[in-house]
Amino acid sequence: MRKELICIGCPMGCPLVVDFEGKNLIHVSGNTCPGGEKYAKEEISNPKRILTTTVKVENREEMLSVKSSATLPKEKLLNYMKIINGITCKAPIKIGTIIIKNIDNTGVNILATKNC
């Protein structure tokens, strides 16, 4: 099978032509860095994304911005959102602090992306 993808690894957005069979990558062209191949491989087998969102802080007026420490399976992003929206944290919190450890047994942590 042949599929055209846009690499989302960086703002370059390289147009990729990907040849694959089932979940196995055969050939990638159009990428300008090794990241393109990695992206194509993941995209045809198990598409993943970084999740960024916010968490309530009980003693602050503003929300705390957070991100996943690594990419998470794309089709379950809304599940993770439910988990993250269910928690509240307490300031002071330093940038990089783990807010949720090992979310949904993925091995991925949810980290604060600012100080509050």
Added chain:
Amino acid sequence: MKKIDLVIIGGGPAGMSAAVCAANNGIKDILIIEREEALGGILKQCIHNGFGLHKFKEELTGPEYAWKYEKQIFDLQIPFILETMVIEITEDKIITAVNQTEGYFQIKAKAIILAMGCRERNRGALNIAGTRPSGIFTAGTAQKLVNIKGYLPGKTVVILGSGDIGLIMARRMTLEGAKVKAVCELLPYSGGLTRNIVQCLNDFDIPLLLSHTVTEIHGKDRVSGVSVAKVDKNRKPIPETSQYIACDTVLLSVGLIPENELSKGANIKLDCVTGGAVVNEKRETSVKGIFACGNVLHVHDLVDYVSEEAELAAIGAVNHIKNVQQTKKSAIIIPSNGIRYVVPQIIGLSECTTLYFRVKDCDENVTIRLKDGETVIAERKKRKTTPGEMERIALTKEMLSIIKSAQVTLELAKEDASCERN
């Protein structure tokens, strides 16, 4: 009147980068003036990732990118004042500002860096027909409500304009449980980065209606829906294609305008295409000692380039303060044939420099050429161009030494089919 070597107006990414660079180059007497309650500018609400890939070789979120600079400002003890509004700057570099603690005050600066950023175009700029219910927001306002204040401004959404903030908000609203019914774009292509179409729209099956616009907003107290129609090649709506989409919220992502009211007051010459100042390669405006960088100069798609530009402005300001003699010989760059604008508009011919520009239309297999008359100074081939993505062309000293005229042109040429086959 208080005297300060370097005053930076705006504490967003441009202002912070400029301050850090100036401090690292020996200027200690700096003041950053910021109107909000914290440094960081628009990055504070851009909680998504994708920042810093060029500058730091890692993928950061907006607040993380801002923190890289805030931390340096704290470490270098660069002075800044918050919740302070600059209301006037003059040609002789007198800054008038107001805040709650000091009231009205003036500062005389040796050099000024303008880093005020830009603001969003709103409904008034588009003249969309219909009623005036609540539920109509610019995408940036919605972004602030969701990401900082923690409010979801609506449940069913139509977004007009496919600029990056609109695309980012389509995903953000979806993740928070809203239903984004469509993103309408007047042009036949999106103004946003391709990666954002993929990860913000395609990932969530949000339709992108190209060559479509909102012709009317309906609703009494709250938005109840919009009329959307296809447009012809002259961008006029085709009435028979009109459809009604029920929604309670309309987000507008229809362009950004550099905020240059202060610049106008100082008689700084503006470029009518970029909406920002006309600058030389040091990012110095038509008023000596006043520099500009970031989105107040021209709207960028990547913050990494804003930081780069701010460093150029900072070096320019440092040299101005230290009275370093600048070279005189320069050339004006005229954007022609398919090039919408170029920054800087004037280049000195003694040091290597990079031109930043945008093309007018989407195209494939083109060559960008900088020409002095018929002599080609520099050229760059591009497989694809889109007005949504800023392009760059680097000029070496050797290239610049070829320039003889006072005016050079930057143009886009389509390659012949024969070249393409080779």
